[in-house]
Every structure is written in C-alpha cells, then in structure tokens.
Amino acid sequence: MAVNTETPSQRASKWLASLAAALGRGDAAGAAALFTDDGYWRDLVSFSWNITTAEGKDKIQQMVAGAVIPGKSLAWQLEGEASEVDGVTEGWFRFETAVARGYGHLRLKGGKAWTLLTTMTELKGHEEHKGPTREFGTVHVAQRGSKSWLEQRQQEEAELGVTTQPYVLIVGGGQGGIALAARLRRLNVPAIIVEKNERPGDSWRKRYKSLCLHDPVWYDHLPCLPFPEHWPIFSAKDKIADWLEMYTKVMELNYWGSTECKAARYNESKQEWAVEVVRHGKPMTLRPKQLVLATGGSGFPNMPSIPGMDKFKGVLQHSSAHMGPEGYKGKKAVVVGSNSSGHDICVALWEEGADVTMVQRGSTLVGRSQSLGALTLDSLYSETALKAGITTDKADLLMASTPYKVLPSLHAPAYVKLQQVDADFYAKLEKVGFLLDFGEDGSGIYLKAMRVGGGYYIDTGGSDLIIDGRVKLKSKVGIERITEHSIVFTDGTELAADLIVFATGYGTPDHFVTQLLGKSVGDKVGKVWGLGSNTRGDPGPWEGELRNMWKPTHQEAFWIHGGNLHLSRHYSQFLALQLKARMEKIPTPVYALAPVHHRS
C-alpha cells in the first residue's frame, strides 16, 4: 500500500517526470497514455503556437506528435505543493521549450491526467523587464546627443506611423486594444492603437449614464498596473474610463484618438498591410506587419426593422445612442430588450421619474449580483480567494484550466443552487410575466457569454422594479407596428410612448472583419466568437475554443482580440507573445489551425 503514503506533491511530480520522459524519448503514445480516456490538454501558445484543446487520448496523442515532441521540452517542475480534494490531485508547474518558458496546471484522477493546461509566460531572450530585472531608467552617464525621456517619447510619437511603421496596428482602443498595447509595449513591440473616439475611455463615457461594471474589481484588473486596494467592488463607467485614460498615458501607449480605420488590404509579397485610416480628418496609410482587430461588436448596433418606425413622432433610438434619462421625467418610455442594457436603462428612466415599460421578447437569464458571486466567481476572484493565495494571475489560469467541454456540467449545479437560494425572487419575476432561462442546458451566464456574448442580466436593482410594477413589463408578445405615438403589439394591445429605446444588443466582430478587409477575407476568416455548442446563436460542430479569438486565423498576419476586462487582460498575454515571436522571427508553426465552419 505504498501508494497511500504518497503525498499529492509526490504524485504530481512523478506524473510530470513520466510525461517529461515520454516526451524526451519521442513517445507520443506513451505521453497520451498518461491521460485518462476523457482527458484534456489545453495549450495556450506554448507548444501549438495556437490556442487549442486536445480532447481525449487520441487527440492528445496527435497533439503531442504534431506539436509538443517536434520542439520537445524540459524542466517540468512542480511549483509549490500539490493538493488533493475528492480524489483529484491538483498542482502548478513550470516547464520550458526550446524558445520559451511556461507555466501550467495539472489535475490527476487515479494517477492519470484529467486536465493539463500549458501556457507560455515568456520568450527566452525577450523577457519583460520588471521587478529584479526592471530597467535602470535615466542613464547615469553623460553623453553628447543624449535625449531625455520626454524627448524620446515625443520623437516616437512624431515618427511612429509617419516616418516609421509600427509592427502591430490595433484597430479599436477600448479595454481590449489598450491591454494588448500595454503588453506589446512591455515586450518592445512597436504598436499603434487607432480609435474613432477622441480619448481613451470614451467608449465607456459615451454609454448611458448609469452603466457600471457588473463584474467585481478582482476580475477586472488590467495587465501590469492593477487597481489599487481601495478600488470599489463595482466601478461606474466614468471611473473606469478615467482609469483607462491614465493607464494609456502611464503605460506610454501610442494611442491615436479621433482616428477611423476605413479599410485594410494585405500585400502578400511585401508581407505587410496597407491600412487606410483617417486621423483627425486627414487620410493616411499605415503599413504594419500585423493587424489586430479589437473593436468588439459595439460598432454594429442590432436594430430591428418594424413597420411604422419611420413615422414615430417621439424619440426612437438604439441603446448605444441613448445617453441617459434627462428630460424624460413624467414621459412615457418604452425599452425593448431585457438584458443588461435594457434593465439599466429602465432603472435610470424610472429613477428620473419617467413612466417606464420594458418589452421582453425572449427569455433572459437573471441572477442577483450577490448570489451569483457567492456561487460562481467568489472562489477565484474575491478577497477570500486572495487570502487563500489565489492571485488574479492564478485565478485566470484556473479559469483557463477547465476545458470548455466540461464547463457546462461544472456550472449547471451552481444555477440549480441559485434557483433554490433565490426561489422567492424568481417566483416573483415569473408572476409578473418575466420570461426566465438559465441557458439551454442550464449552464448559466459564463457559457452564454462564451457562446453568444449576451442574453443575461446581473441584477443591480432592476428586477425589484419589475417585480413590484414600478417598471411595467410587456412580455410574451411581439411588436406588430409602431404608430406616431405608440407601439402596437401582436396581441392587439397598444402602448403610448414618447421614447422608444431598442436595447437589442450589438453585432459580432465578424461585421468589422468584412467591412475592413472585404467579403472574401471575411469569408475566409469566418465566424468570430462562440464555441460550436449547437445552442441558439452558436451552431455546431463543436470547436473546443472560441472561434478566431487571440489565435492565428486563416488570414495571415490578422488577429482578433477582445472580450470583457478579464479576457482582455489574460488573453492579451498570449496574443502579445505570438506577435513578439513573429517580430523576432522565431519559428511559429501553428498546430491545428481551426477549420472555418461558418462564414462571417
């Protein structure tokens, strides 16, 4: 019974040694045999130069043979102590490839790997300078022609994009573009962000005034410069906007505000892009080697087409054009849509004293902020997690360590629990006719976000207004037509309105790909976002990873970046490393480039 005296750390170390040995002798089958039949190996760039999950022994063997063994690896070394809970041994480890250092996470069941995560942390010889390796700063020696820090920054600003070209051009300067540009700056990759708004943070500032983060602070840090300890749990949009603006400044990013990107064409022979931009009204062409789209979907509001819309005499607008409730006191307001924006706008209009009705077209996942936190994020992103040693970096890796395939079955129980905990709340919502769902397979918010990027509301006060009728609800009916002063529904009822806001969401980044790069490139790149879960809005086949996000696409030198603050923070690391490797001409053979199943 010697096995019983083995500590979790010994077990994990032994497994890592076995894997290293199999890889060392070029034995893909032997390596795969170390996994359970339903095992997963998720690799973030370190071996595959891709973001990919090998699902099951066969796929793992293929990946080992195709991606891991060609370059081999070394120094698989447990870090800290492994733990064991419910028969699952869990541990962190370091490893190296020929060109990079990596960090990983391992879960063993019965001595075999159930999940293995390998992530690239830095390229050898191109490490970020920080802490003990931070830069000296001002040079302590007199030399003729030396330039001050300010002169150097001013020179860079004057020259980059004008007389010299950036290696990377990032289109879109929200949190995604900013986080990526910060990573690239730290890796000495010349980059420019172009953004149609004037100032960093404007994409937040220009939204309706009550907008705030529905995710807590621990989940929202940017790379390199975390929020300070006193930052509130839920930040208002303008506070985040100010943070983004100062972050852009102190991270020394080349941020071109008031600059619109019109079109981009790839020149195969020159291996560079020609990107047409209009900066402060002046057209110019940028010629970066790599092009990153970080626009999110919010440039393309989804606006339904309803008979009579053009005849409406009041204000009819998409939520993106709705700035706030001012002027609607005592007026009749109708908000079409029941996700986050729809709720937030209803609340703000009610607070102002408008007569508000929400029109719900389809079911919505609603969860109370506190209950959701307690059941989901809190174990990874909270003061409690921090106290238990789960830093934001560790939490990000733990998030990444769970394969998308198993997430639904892991998340669903929390939503069963949620319905029990808040049974009274949900009963009240249903009583007034609110259509609820918890995801097609009951897997909740995170999966909805991964599949279609929306369809939920984290309750920050709106549900109580609906429950007690302060905000009226019209659901289970369609809109038939709009008249000069009202909305007529499919059940024949009519609702007078001075204001109609369509909180009907946004398109996906696909639209931007086609708009900027043309239809043929758009079709080549295909659909963006979604997992192939075969649920509404996310058709199969199963992809195993988000489509086209942060990884090579079928268009050379073209990348898509984005997501909420969490995703922008974590995945910018891997996209930045992929770009840096290409700049340094390190070979980057891409393993398992995902086939395109759906045109954009």
Next chain:
Amino acid sequence: MAVNTETPSQRASKWLASLAAALGRGDAAGAAALFTDDGYWRDLVSFSWNITTAEGKDKIQQMVAGAVIPGKSLAWQLEGEASEVDGVTEGWFRFETAVARGYGHLRLKGGKAWTLLTTMTELKGHEEHKGPTREFGTVHVAQRGSKSWLEQRQQEEAELGVTTQPYVLIVGGGQGGIALAARLRRLNVPAIIVEKNERPGDSWRKRYKSLCLHDPVWYDHLPCLPFPEHWPIFSAKDKIADWLEMYTKVMELNYWGSTECKAARYNESKQEWAVEVVRHGKPMTLRPKQLVLATGGSGFPNMPSIPGMDKFKGVLQHSSAHMGPEGYKGKKAVVVGSNSSGHDICVALWEEGADVTMVQRGSTLVGRSQSLGALTLDSLYSETALKAGITTDKADLLMASTPYKVLPSLHAPAYVKLQQVDADFYAKLEKVGFLLDFGEDGSGIYLKAMRVGGGYYIDTGGSDLIIDGRVKLKSKVGIERITEHSIVFTDGTELAADLIVFATGYGTPDHFVTQLLGKSVGDKVGKVWGLGSNTRGDPGPWEGELRNMWKPTHQEAFWIHGGNLHLSRHYSQFLALQLKARMEKIPTPVYALAPVHHRS
C-alpha cells in the same frame, strides 16, 4: 541558564507584556525602567498627538506619565517572529489606544528596550476602506434621485470651495500636497489643493530637462497606488510628472491648478482660516478649518547679490529659470553651484556642446549612485529588501525607528567605507580641485538632508566630466564681480561667459509662512526643518525631530508638510490622521509641543 533557551520572540513578547503591565498599573517609573539608560521612545502621533522622541530614561518616564498613561493602551502583541543579531533583539508589534490602532517596532539590548517606535495606523471607527473592507461602489438598488459617480464628482467639484468649504486647505500641489490629499480623500476629509502651476506635475515639468530622480523607485512610491513592477529604477522628471497628474485624477483629488495663495489669517473665534486665493485670475476667499503649507522651499530661489550682475549682457538666471541647454551649443556657460542641480545642468550643457565651467564655492558631498545605494538605502529599499520581506511600509517604519540622535553614528561608518570603495574616484576629484566633504561629522547625505535639505550630489555622470576636464572647474575662489561678458574671481582671474546659471538652491518653507501668514505668525511658528544638530545651517539646541514638520505648530490649525517622495509618502499618514481626528472632534492633547528656538 534558562535565559539562553528563550527565543527572540519570547523575549520580545515578555518585554511587551511588562510594558503593558506597567502602563496598566499607571507606573511611569516602572515603564521607564524597562528601557536602557540611553533608550529612546519615538512616538508618531499614537500617544503624544505629536511627532516626538523621548531620549533617555527620564524623558521616557515624563512621556509615559504625560502622554501614554493618561489614555492607557492595550493589546501590545508581537507580530511575526522577533529576530536577534549581534545581541539586539528586534521585533514588530501591534497595540491599541482608546481611540486608535497602532503598529510599532522594538529593539532590545540585554532585555531592555534600546529603541521603541510607536505609530498610529488608524483611528477606530474611521478606518480606511480597502481590501476586505473596500467600498461597494455603484449601489445595486434603484432609487429616485440617485446620482452617478460622475455626477457626484462633478457636483463636488462645482460646490467645494464655492458653496461648501473644505475642512483642509493644502497650499502647494507637488508630491507633498498630492500625497496628503490622497490620504485625506481615503479618510473622507474634504480637502482642496491650491497650486500656482496649471497641471499636477508641472513643478517637475518646469525644471531643467535632464532632471531625474536620484533616489531609486522603491523609495519613491506614493500612498495607496504604488508604481507598477516594471517602473524604472530612476525616473525622468516628466515621467514622474505624468504619474503625479494621473494619480491626482484617479485618486479623485480636488486640485485647483492655476491658483495662487496670497494670504491667510486665522479667525480665533470662528476657529477657521480666511485664505485669499486667486483662481484663474479671479480672487476668492476660502474658509477651511485647517491650513497645510506644502510648498517646499522652491518658491524662493537663493540668488546671491554680486556687483555688476545687472550689467551682464548674456543670460543670467537662477537654476529654477533654466529650462535646458538648447541654444547654447558652442557657447560659454558658467554654472555657479556644485550640488545636484549644478551638476545636472553642467552635464546637460556639455551634452549639448557648450563650453562649460562649474564654479564651486563651498565643499560638496559627492557619492556615486551605485556605491551609495549598496552602502545605504539598498538594505531597506531594493528588490533584495523586498525579497527579504521588507516592503516599502516596513522600510519606512525601520527608517523611522532609528532616533535622529543615533543616526550620525550609524551612518558615518558607511561613508568611511564609501571613501575606501571609491578612493580612486575621490582622489581624481580632489586632484582637479573639487572640494569634498562627507558632512561635518562624516554622517553623510541623509543627515545633510535632514539638517539643511541639501549640500550633496548623487553622481549620475557629472563627476567624470569634471574629473577629465570636459567640464572645467573653478573652485577655492570667490566671485568678485560680473562684467558685461565675464565673471571676475577673487584671485584676479576672469572667465568669459554667454550664460551664467546660479544653481544656488532655494530658501526654506519659513519664507512662505511669513509671506502668507505675516511676520508675527511667522515668528511664532519659527524655523522650519532641521534637527538642531549645531552644524552649519542647523543651529542648536538639539530638537530631536525635524522642526515644525507634520506635527502641531505654535499656530493653531496650521501645519507644514513636505519632503522628498519618501517623506511625503510616510509622514502624510501621520498628518492625515491628526487632521482627521480634529475633524471628528476626537480629543488630541498634544504632548511636548516643541519650543521655538529660532525665528523663521
């Protein structure tokens, strides 16, 4: 021999228990008996509502009887493990008073306390919200009339100082004023900073272009929001300026730029100040309860009066007016002064290609940046220190734990060592006639800074230029007069000049006190800065603490704040707590208010 088996922690805990017991039974003599004859108790606000050091048993007994026992204290509890090196037992501890929580540091020799430091960390019931107690942020409930974060900020900015009055007015918006305002904001003390420059950071931006921090990054953090991990060791002035500007924004400080403070009078009956300011050219009166001067000395350039100055046909300026070397290529430049600014300006002029001469009037302490670091700051402020668990907070407390009285004897050996390590360097400097000193008692830079605020140069490239004659040196002579195109020295030599820069330093904050508050208040408050060391510029008698800094003065409701980034960071904590206590009407009996020995 049981004593030999006692661990350092046991010894320290036992001592703390004995002190607590003596205080508990009201036994000042018993408490004092726990100290060595040459023992020190330094208190930062926690018992004395003052910044004061009791030197020797008698003074300690007086302080215990007068300040500690009246309020008593409890829960003297060792934190972490004590250590023992060379017969000195060292440990950290927590304690409480009736109104506050405190943190302290203890050094025992032979079972008795040699140094005891007690510092206030927070007022009970008025704790800063951070980490586990951070604010919720956006309220997750709908309520009529609720204001967004932006609306609240805009309202505060519109009203504070106009229709409502700040509790504290801070005159001067450099790092001192900014750090204090940040602490006050976190403690919910309404405060305004008035600053004559337009933007935060301008007091750095407007200095000569090669200015950079001569202290390393670990020493320079601001409160609440430390520099990120990749920040360089030595920052250029404009980089620090940008950081200060963004810090002011994200810490949500009320910063009135382009505002000059003209005069202030205290109204005893109303217990408030009437402060005349001119904001964007418009005169107005502010009526704060507390007034803080945080102007440093740099508003008052020291400009010598030399015959013929008015006849000079070239450019003659104080270093504060010298913006940089542009335009002086091939020109003859003379820099009078051999401290930091004098050297920096010589370097920049030489780099530009000017013909540069430094005029040295008195001796200067020069130390090479790296050698100095290795011998002084590195043990407290460095990556090595961080790795050993000495965070910036801990380092600040260790700095504060050593009484000023013993500092010279502790620092002098490092400067003896420095002269050995860099003997060759110093020999070369002396060979070209450079006048060196290491402080009157050989105690080095920090003591010079505490006594007179200057008189040294941390070599960042200037000394080599002087050594090899690329920058010429004129020393051991006085300036007799200035002609239209030259300087004539007391030895009869003459030096042609197109530019003369007087890098002759600045006055002390005393000047501001008298200018703003009038001569009678200025005289009442007395000299600012200095320890009473009875060395040049710092007359006795011995004070034991810096005069008038961060502690009550002889003018009610008037305070002086400042110092380098380190002092601004650490002592803003104690000044903020003193101000908060007064706002909350917590009794603050000041023990041992320092007598004024020297008029301002």
